[in-house]
Amino acid sequence: MKGHYRKRGANTWAIVVELPADPVTGKRRQKWTSIKGTEKDAQVALRRQLHDLDTGKLSHAEKLTVKRYLEQWLDSKARSSISPRTHARYREICEKHISPAIGKIRLDKLRPLDVQRLVDSLPDKGLSRRTVLHVFRVFHNALERAVRLQLLSVNPASAVEPSKPDQADIAVVDSAGAAKLMDEVVGTRLEVPVALALGAGLRRSEILGLRWGDVDFDDGRATIRQTCQLVKVEEPSAATAKKKTPRFELRFLTTKTHRSRRSVTLPPSVVGLLRRSKASQSERRLLLGAGWQDNDLVVERGDGKPVRPDTLTKQFHKVSDRLGLGVTFHGLRHSHASLLLKGGVSMKAISERLGHVSASFTADVYTHLGRGIEEQAAEAFDRVVKHER
Structure with missing residues (x-):
């Protein structure tokens, strides 16, 4: 310099x-x-x-406000590998929760007390502790970049510790509930999505983005390479060019992290179901002819076009409510993990199968299920000892 x-x-x-x-x-x-x-x-x-x-003691960020910096950070994020949906969520957090509260503060003048006041004010706006924690993590991540760029010497958010949300109970189905559910959806458009969520632990977006080219029938594996998601798209309104009217469109996106890009072994029953589904789909494709849209999708509307995620969820909720299961479609993924835990599968193997960022994250999510497994192990020990005595 x-x-x-x-x-x-x-x-x-x-x-x-x-x-x-x-x-x-x-x-x-x-x-x-x-x-x-x-x-x-x-x-x-x-x-x-x-x-x-x-x-780094002399800030490079004079005259740069928190709001202006966040705009620049969002712009750099838009050019990175994060999905449009994640970027839209980051933008909403910055524009709705962070900038209105502390956006006018100069970045180099931002102090831990400012961040703490922001965090403390969010519950008064009706935000849950889980959402507050998410806002804090996004802001902390943004400020970490400011430190790397030497706009800040230290991250003021690092000195703040927001309250962690209580671990929410995850509704899952046991083996009997799983069998009951599979019997209910046999022969319907829900059969394949439910089987992939319950039998392989795939996310909804991964199921809807799965292509036949990603399925190896000989090896009995599915490779997760893309997802299908509803993405918010901003377009100029006909009424005014200044305002933007949001709309949503289906997009195929690459998986979020390298851990999400994975190969999953499928149960033989699911492999058999997919074989039958592909044969049935081929017949429909011939019948529709030019009316078929070729996306190579495993799960489609009946004409090759992708299924909207919210449509799948609504259809499943009707079945779940009718059976009195009280489980969401995403809960099937948790149910898969629960059944594996009860079957003695290690947390590390489950983490890799689910595509989690780490085994520790999986352990945090399924802590209450793990306690149940420990109790079963303790009871089993007593039964063995009593039998021997």
């Missing part, structure tokens, strides 16, 4: 330090300060400021 000093008046000196270019506009920036004293004092002051700049 460069800098210089110049004489401004009797015993008055201007210290000029060249700052990095504005991260948003790319324009040149300088920091000007005035001191009184001798030329030697000016030399010492310049050396001190250059040292502070190199060590």
Whole structure:
């Protein structure tokens, strides 16, 4: 970094330090300060400021507000590998919860107390503790980038500890409930999606994005490469070009993380079901002819077109309510993990099968299920010992 000093008046000196270019506009920036004293004092002051700049004590972010920085951060996120849906959620969090509260604060003036006040104010707006924690994590992540860019010397959010939400009870079905559910959906459009969620632990978006080219019938495996999601798209409204009317469209997206991109072994019953489903789909394809849309999808509307995620959920809820199971479609994925735990499968193997970021994350999610397994193990020990005695 460069800098210089110049004489401004009797015993008055201007210290000029060249700052990095504005991260948003790319324009040149300088920091000007005035001191009184001798030329030697000016030399010492310049050396001190250059040292502070190199060590991060002198902020590069003067005049950059939290709101403006978040806009720049969102722009960089839009060009990264995160999905449009995740980016839209980040934008909503920044524009709805963070910027209105502390957006006018200069980034270099942001303090842990400001972040703490933000976190403390969110429950008053009706946000749950889980949502508050999510807002905090997004903001913390954004500020971490500011530290890496040397816009901040430390992350002020690191000193804040938001309250963690209580572990929510996850509604799952046991083996009897799973059998009852599979019997109910036999021969319906729900049969394949339910079998893949319950038998392989796939996410809804992964099921709807699964292609026949991703299924290896000989090896009995499915490779998860893409998802099908509803993505919010902003378009200029006909009434005004300034306002934007949101609409949603189905998009095929790559999986969110490298752990999500995985190969899953399918139960023989699911492999058999997929074989029958593919044969049935081939017949419909011939009947429809030009009316068939070729997306190579395992789960489709009946004409090859993708199924909307919310449509699948609504259809499943009707069946779940009719059977009195009280489980959501996503709950089938949890049910899969629960059945594996009860079958003695390790947490690490379950984590890899579900495509979680880590085994520790899986353990946190299924802590209450793990306690149930431990209780069963303790009871089994007593039964063995009593039998031997």
